[in-house]
Amino acid sequence: MGVYSMLVGLSVMAVGEPVPHGTHNMMSGGIVIGPMVMGRDVTVELPAAVPSALNGLHAGTSQFVGRGAILRELLDLLAPGAAGSTVVQVSAVAGLAGVGKTELALQAAHQALARGWFPGGALMVDLHGYEPEPKRLESGQALSGLLRALCVPDEHIPPGVQDRERLYRAILAEYAAQGRRILVVIDNASSGNQAAPLLPGAGAAIVTSRHTLADLDGRLLDLDVLSAPEAVDLLDRLLRLKRGDADTRVADDPGQARRLVEFCSGLPLAVAIVAALLAAQPAKPLARMAADLAAEHARPAELRYEQTAVRAAFDLSYGNLDDAQGRLFRLLTVNPGPEVSTEAAAILSGLEERPARRLLEELARAHLIEPAGVYGRWRMHDLVRLYASDLGEANAGQDDRMGARARLLEYYLTTSWNASSHLNPTITDPAAHGFGYQEQALAWLDAELPNLVAACRTGAELTPFAGMVMARSLGHYLVRRRRFEEWVELATLAVHASRRLSDRHAECKALGDLGAALMNARRFTEAITTCRDAVALCRETGDRRGEGMALGNMAQALREMRQPEEAMIACRDADVIFRETGFRREEGLALATLGGVLLQSRQFEEAVVACRDAAAILRETGDRDNEGTALVNLGLALVETHRFEEAVAACRDAIAIFRDTGNRHGEVLPLTNLGVALQELGRHEEAVTTHQDTVAMYRETDDRDGEGRALAHLGRALARSQRYEEAVTTCRDAVEILRETGDRHNEGLALTGLGVALHETHRLEEAITTTRVAVTILREVGDRHHEGWALINLGLDLMDARRFTEGIDACLDATAIFRETGDRDNEGTALANLRLVLGKMVRPGDTDPTSAFSP
Incomplete structure (x- = not known):
């Protein structure tokens, strides 16, 4: 390339272009930037060629991970033909400081050059857009540097920014016209205005910025942090790069490696600093490094190596903010x-x-x-x-940070109460409190729940009364969404806050809430203890309603612990309190709980009466959800009294109520009982479909224990439909889930159903083993009725396996259980099976038409 300065003025023209006169000079082999000399005879002695900076990109790192999708997108934008020939292809990559924008641009640039897309090479300029002057480059300074990189000598660089811009674009356009497109990489632009003058007139550019540069005419790409596996991979690669493959600290301790990158929150800069710190001390364990970063307040300061620091990177972004x-x-x-x-x-x-x-x-x-x-x-x-x-x-x-905190807590407290009022059956006009519809209220609570839980924690420490009130107001919502662990946490905070305030009445309510939360979280032993504490405190303070509610919650927990006698006493005491004090809705709740306890005690006719009365009272008082719950228990009681059509009607009424109130999880309970009633009516395929719907709904609401119970019901329905192989698979799934959730009672019931299905598929030894486990579990949890039925099934399994003596023992044990519990009908069934086994011993060739059965 030649540079000539014999005439005034600056020209940019293609070499070898003929001049339309008889005398001309021919030059070839480059692009001439500068004045041209015309004459008949010219002898020119060229100086040594000035090297361009078109191949001076920084090298990309070999440890580039986790950016495959966005790198492909960026390369697609740079590819020839991605835009028309007159359109500048601009890709603006934005992201947080330290997220790897420059590295992404370099990786894309090197790959584009390697593919031959930019034969003219690449130019790169770092605008230092977030640095203070003098390091920060203005457009005019950057253009001067780019023109020098294009071999324009200083004396031919125009003084004005617009003239520099025109010359810069003209040179790049001439390169493009000759098939030598140039890629321009503009790094660290703080604004579109800073980058725009550097965009080529033809070709392509990558611009990186901490800001989203939507004012540029190009594609916007946002670069996110690395995922945890990607960040672990990067840490491992960097350590091996610096210390060789002998550094196996990441592979040797993957748990601590994961903890380290979690402290880095996926920020590549932070991971690189951690890698540098570890590489500098090759004997330092990852656990020690993690301990150094564990304290949140010290973490930004710890993430520093020499002049590289996360805090310093953030400082540059923060320094560009105005006061507001x-x-x-x-x-x-x-x-x-x-x-x-x-x-x-x-x-x-x-x-x-x-x-x-x-x-x-x-x-x-x-x-x-x-x-x-x-x-x-x-x-x-x-x-x-x-x-x-x-x-x-x-x-x-x-x-005014304290004022800001007070305003925010007040906002969360007031708005959460307003939203929760849509779920509180004691509030007659919830729409008057700010949310017109329940759906709006639930949507706000769903979105804000993490903030509300955190605000309760903050409030409990700084403003105990506000924290306590907010925690209590969220109870109805947490029940609706089945967020029982959060309810336990917030109720515990409310108890502590009430004690800090020495407010005994508030402590009564908070203890009652905590007991209910623990019971719903299936922490029954803790629930019983807490409810007893609540009952005692309510009696001391004269809180009769609180005493009755605590007794009702305690009764439910006792029922789950299979202590029906104590549960019955608690229920009846609660009912007496509410009748005496005139709390009509609460009387309905106590009767609904009593109905469940009577069901467990197998007092089915009494359960029907209690559940009908409960449903009527709750309907009268407008508590739709709990009316639905009473109807659920009524449906089950009607099944047990063989009034199957009435059971179907009760279940469908309950389903309608829960659909009307939008209680998706509540809808599942009567659906389960509906499936059981249909099964008893001999409508087996309808029952299977109903139980399949139940399983799907439990999965939708992410209720693992409910899913396990629903699968157990589905397995039994499949067996009754003679779809035995499907029944085996379904029951196995149920057992696995219930074992995982720790629901021993329902695990025992699911194992009983699995045993029946295995028997029908002639896997007798598996059936015997499975049913023995079921018997053991049901004995442990105190379910004598289902233990008896499991023993009947075991007797049939053993009989068909020709293990008659063991079969007789199983049937005798079943007979003893039903005699002990006063269950004359099932005692008769056990005796009939005993006679069957004895008959098989005498006539081993006979065939038994009776199948194993478990209710």
Whole structure:
């Protein structure tokens, strides 16, 4: 390439282009940038060629992981023909500081060059857009550097920015015209205005920024953090790169490696710093490194190696915020949960919603926060949150951080109460409290639950009364969504808060809630103890309603523990209290619980009466959900009294109620009983379909224990439909789930059904082993009735296996159980099977037409 300066002016022309006169000079072999000399005879002596910077890209790292999809997308945009010949292909890659934007751009650039897409090479400039002056490059400075990289000498670089821009684009266009397209990589632009003058007139460009540069005419790509497996892979690769394959610390301790990258929150910069720290100390265990990072408040400071630090990277982004943006950025960490809504951000900042939304969107464009899945909700990367929290504490006074926290807690307290009122049957006009429809209220509670739980924790520490009230107000919602562990946590917080306030009446209510939560979480022993404490305290304080409610919850827990006599006493005591005090709705609840206890005690006619009365009272008092629950128990009691058509009607009424109230999980319970009633009516295929629907609904609501119980019912229905192989598979699945959830009683029932299905598929030894386990479990949990039936089935299994003596023993044990429990009908069934086994011993050639059966 030649540079000529004999005439004034600057020309850009293709070499070898003929001049339309008889005398001309011919030059070839390059693009001439500079004045041209025309004459009859010219002798030119060229200086040594000035090397261009078109092959001066930084090398990409060999340890590039986890970016396959976005790298492919970026390469698709750079490929020849991806845009028309007159369109500049611009890809703007944005993301959090330290997320790997530059590395992605380098990887894409090197691959594009290797594929021959840019024969002219590549130019790269780092604008240092987030650095203070003088390191930060303005457009004019950057253009000067790019022109020098294109071999334009200083004396021919125009003084004006627009002239530089025109010359820069003209040179790149000439390269493109000659089939030598150039790729331009513009790194660390702080704005579209800073990057726009550097875009080529023809060709392609990759721009990286911590901001989303939506003002550029190009494709926007957002780069996210690494997943945990990808971050572990990166850590392992970096250590092996620095220390060789002998460094096996990641492979040797994958648990601690996972913990380390979780502390890094998937940020590649943080992982690289950890790798550097570990490589510098090859004997340092990963566990020790993890311990160094475990303290949240110290983590940003620990993530530093020499001049590379996570905090320093964040400082540059933070330094570009104005005062209003910076204040909101700091205050967002007042929100105790993982996400914040625009409305909540406006509340805590003391702004109207419109200016708060504008500031949030500006912070999102700067990638200091990010949208949280749906518009109007925002979250921070974990390390950014720690960084912002430190800044917030340092600026607490000027930001009014305490005032912000108080406003936010009040907002969560008030709004959660308003939303929960739609689920509280004692509130007659919930729409008057701010949410017009139950669906709206539930949607708000679903979205805000993590924040509300975290706010209860914060409130319990800083404002015990607010924390206690919020925890109690969420009870109805947590029951509806079956979030029992959260209910246990919040009820426990409420108990502690009431004790800190020395409020005995509030403690009564909180203990009652905790007992109910523990019972629903299937922590029955703890529930019974807590309910007894609540009963004692309510008696001391004269809280009759609280005493009755605690007795009712205790009765349910006692029933689950298979202690029906004590449960019966508690139920009747609760019923007496509510009758005396005139709490009509609570009387209905006590009767519904009594109906369940009577069912367990096999007092079926009394159960029918109690459940009918409960349903009538709850209908009268407007408690639709609990009316549905009473009808569920009624349906089961009617099945046991062989009034199957009435049972079907009761179950369908309950289903209709739960559908009307939107209680998806409640709908499952009567569906199960409906399947049982249909089965007893001989409508086996309908029963199978109903139980299949039940299984699907439990899966939909993520109720593993319910799914296990539903599968057990489905298995029995399949066996009754003579679909024995399907029954075996289904019952096995039920047993596995119920064992996993620790539901011993229903595991025993599922094993009984599995034993029956195995018997019918002639796997007698498996059936015998399975049914023996069922007998043991049912004996352990105190279910004498089903233990007796399992023994009857075991007797039939042993008889068909020609193990007659053992079969006789099983039938005798079953007979003894039913005699002991006063169950004359089933005692007769056990004796009939005993006679059958004895008859087989005498006439071993006879064939028995009777199949094993388990109710």
